[in-house]
Amino acid sequence: MTAMTRPLCGKDWDHLLAEEFEKEYWDCLTRSVEQERDCFHVYPARDKVFEALRLTPCSKTKVVIVGQDPYQREGLAHGLAFSVPRSAEKRRLPPSLRNIFRSLREDPDLPPEVRATDPDHGNLEAWAGRGVLLLNTTLTVREGVPGSHQGMGWETFTNRVIEEVERARPVFMLWGEKAKKKRALLLNTPEQMIIESPHPRTAAFPKSQPFSRANRALKESFDWTLPD
Numbered sequence: 001m002t003a004m005t006r007p008l009c010g011k012d013w014d015h016l017l018a019e020e021f022e023k024e025y026w027d028c029l030t031r032s033v034e035q036e037r038d039c040f041h042v043y044p045a046r047d048k049v050f051e052a053l054r055l056t057p058c059s060k061t062k063v064v065i066v067g068q069d070p071y072q073r074e075g076l077a078h079g080l081a082f083s084v085p086r087s088a089e090k091r092r093l094p095p096s097l098r099n100i101f102r103s104l105r106e107d108p109d110l111p112p113e114v115r116a117t118d119p120d121h122g123n124l125e126a127w128a129g130r131g132v133l134l135l136n137t138t139l140t141v142r143e144g145v146p147g148s149h150q151g152m153g154w155e156t157f158t159n160r161v162i163e164e165v166e167r168a169r170p171v172f173m174l175w176g177e178k179a180k181k182k183r184a185l186l187l188n189t190p191e192q193m194i195i196e197s198p199h200p201r202t203a204a205f206p207k208s209q210p211f212s213r214a215n216r217a218l219k220e221s222f223d224w225t226l227p228d
Helices: 012-016 024-039 051-055 095-106 125-129 154-168 177-185 210-218
Strands: 063-067 132-136 171-175 194-197
Touching (some): 012 154, 024 154, 051 132, 063 154, 063 177, 095 210, 132 154, 154 177, 171 177, 171 210, 177 194
Parallel strands (some): 063 132, 063 171, 171 194
16 A cells, blocks of 8 residues: 555545545556656655645635645655745746745735745745645656656546635645646636736746736735745
């Protein structure tokens, strides 16, 4: 029995997704990922694959940020879309994360304390703790090979996550073309609660002002600051 058999025990996600863990595709997915780990470096580590769901309960989710797959370089992926652990050197932050921080600084419709955000790290766990589900649509990846675990079954699982969390009526932030395809799942989410943007790795991302748009959809000034 692997850690993927029931990876969310003790979390509200466990009973919401219980049926998924009993399906044939889940067994195939589990075996495929373990076979990959036997032959290659796979990120994130086993104990971090479901970190986004562990840190952000379904019932507490206010915002869902949808990414693609984890970072493929050593020391960067830790289970949260677009986030890196505090141990990652600031000079090594991925371009996507740099543009996310740039978007916070350059958006005139954000509060001054958010626009002043310039952490010495790229860890977004503070957002996860405030109700931001940082969800990649594929939860593992082979080192150096973007998209290598697409088509294994992760998309089926994360689609179910999106369908379940939609019941909590969060704002969905869809970044990039692959994330935008998830819009088809959001049958009960009002248009104003779906925020589409270019992928954060592009220079166009900051201009889309995703964070102030999310605030307007939430009808509150969400705390997008990050502690040093």
